[in-house]
Amino acid sequence: MMEFTIDSAMIVLMVSLIPALIRVIKGPSLPDRVIALDVVASIVVAIILVHCIRSGSLYYLTGATVVALVAFLGTVALALYIRRGGAS
Numbered sequence: 001m002m003e004f005t006i007d008s009a010m011i012v013l014m015v016s017l018i019p020a021l022i023r024v025i026k027g028p029s030l031p032d033r034v035i036a037l038d039v040v041a042s043i044v045v046a047i048i049l050v051h052c053i054r055s056g057s058l059y060y061l062t063g064a065t066v067v068a069l070v071a072f073l074g075t076v077a078l079a080l081y082i083r084r085g086g087a088s
Contacts, residue, residue, distance in 0.1 A: 006054050013047050032079045041071030 020043060023036035048064040 003054075006050060009050050010047065012051065013043055017043050017047075029081055030078075034075060034082070037078075038071055038075045041067060042072075045071075049054070 004029065012029055017040065020039045022038060027036055028032035042076050045064045045068050048060050052058060052060050052064070
């Protein structure tokens with residue numbers, strides 16, 4: 001039962017990645033793209049964590065932490081860029 005749940009979670013995450021990537025590419029504005037990129041990073045972190053659960057290894061937790069940190073810093077940097085009028 002646990003394997004089915006983990007596989008289902010992985011499928012849902014992979015499918016949810018598609019519309020988020022489409023929004024990053026075709027977003028109507030820069031703030032929409034920034035938010036979509038943050039969503040993509042969150043989904044990638046979730047995929048890494050589900051893989052950790054599936055494999056029973058804690059080896060990839062560092063990678064998930066790094067992806068989350070870089071995504072956060074990137075979102076803050078892009079928000080400052082947009083706030084200062086760089087998007088216009």
